[in-house]
Amino acid sequence: SYYPGDKMLHFYLWTSPPGVMKIMCLIIIIMCVAVFACVASTLAWDYDMSIMGGGTGLLPGYGGSYGSGIGGGSYSGYGYGGTQMDPKSGKGFIIAISAITFIAVLVIFIMVVSRQNASRSSKFYLAAIIICAILAFLMIIATIVYLVAINPTAQSTGSVYYSQIIQLCSQYQNQNQAQGLFINQYLYHYCVVEPQEAIAVVLGFLVFVALIILMVFAVKTRQRIRRWGPERILWEEVKVVNVGHNSVGEWRDSDISSSVGGLQPRLRDYDTGVESGDDLLFPPIVDEQERLTYKQEFDRDHKEYKSLQAELDSINQDLADLDRELDRHPDGSPQFLDALSEYNRLKNLKKSSEYQLKKKRCKYLRSKLSHIKRKISEYDRRP
Numbered sequence: 001s002y003y004p005g006d007k008m009l010h011f012y013l014w015t016s017p018p019g020v021m022k023i024m025c026l027i028i029i030i031m032c033v034a035v036f037a038c039v040a041s042t043l044a045w046d047y048d049m050s051i052m053g054g055g056t057g058l059l060p061g062y063g064g065s066y067g068s069g070i071g072g073g074s075y076s077g078y079g080y081g082g083t084q085m086d087p088k089s090g091k092g093f094i095i096a097i098s099a100i101t102f103i104a105v106l107v108i109f110i111m112v113v114s115r116q117n118a119s120r121s122s123k124f125y126l127a128a129i130i131i132c133a134i135l136a137f138l139m140i141i142a143t144i145v146y147l148v149a150i151n152p153t154a155q156s157t158g159s160v161y162y163s164q165i166i167q168l169c170s171q172y173q174n175q176n177q178a179q180g181l182f183i184n185q186y187l188y189h190y191c192v193v194e195p196q197e198a199i200a201v202v203l204g205f206l207v208f209v210a211l212i213i214l215m216v217f218a219v220k221t222r223q224r225i226r227r228w229g230p231e232r233i234l235w236e237e238v239k240v241v242n243v244g245h246n247s248v249g250e251w252r253d254s255d256i257s258s259s260v261g262g263l264q265p266r267l268r269d270y271d272t273g274v275e276s277g278d279d280l281l282f283p284p285i286v287d288e289q290e291r292l293t294y295k296q297e298f299d300r301d302h303k304e305y306k307s308l309q310a311e312l313d314s315i316n317q318d319l320a321d322l323d324r325e326l327d328r329h330p331d332g333s334p335q336f337l338d339a340l341s342e343y344n345r346l347k348n349l350k351k352s353s354e355y356q357l358k359k360k361r362c363k364y365l366r367s368k369l370s371h372i373k374r375k376i377s378e379y380d381r382r383p
Helices: 017-040 043-052 063-070 087-113 122-149 152-156 162-173 185-191 195-228 247-253 277-281 288-328 334-351 353-380
Strands: none
Touching: 017 087, 017 195, 087 122, 087 195, 122 195, 195 288, 288 334, 288 353, 334 353
């Protein structure tokens, strides 16, 4: 049957949780740059408006009250009565948060792809979870603040100036009416949400969603590291030459412990370009007697393989359990010291020559069993 010890987590794949994290990091980095570009492209109007004092006196009835506020800078406030948010503040806030998000996510991406040992621990992904949660909260706040800052009617809702701002901006928001007016470019920019500003708002919400997704997959990665242990995780693709041609895939798809003669033949593609010593020891089967001999050899070695694999799995599982136990206990506590002592003992055991010999023997048996099974399957598929 399929043994848990044979299961390896392939974290080098793009479809694995760390692989999805890499993809989301790239998407977030690109969107942060786009947010910065969209918001920065409209800053010139706001700074020119502050310097020139806005549209003082250009529109009848609005020269006094609006000119004193729209200038910002050295004036008493922004908008009617100095009660409205300065768009520069909202834009500066979202630019700052986008820059912080860009740097933080770039660091996470570099750590994940650099294959550093620090990026393969559960503590790294815990830090990534916390960072993503904080950045997602700040990004949604910055996006909402920016949306309110660029929309004067939203800011004035419920205030005594609401009707006046609606009357002021309606002529600019109505394209047919605005074409017949002498347009004050500063007031037009103030009243109308431009396309790049709308894009920046959408991108801000998308960055928030992407950060949540990144956090979810960081949680998944950390959970799998703690559940399976570092010994069962492949962070890099391992190219093995003489290990029995698709042996792991065959063992996962069939019941190895069952009688080989009862296996249903399956057509599989084998790499015939590489020959191993097993081809010389176990050539193609020519008759039933030889098939029976192969089956007996398979059953005998398979029993030894199960025993060795169970022993190695027990050590690896104990290490994973101790690693989780160390995280639960405070440093220096009696429980922590006991777990640390046992953890170090098992780590030293894995470095011993006896353990390494058993590991090599297990690998050899897995290759041999896969080869024998393939030869029996080829014989059973003969015309």
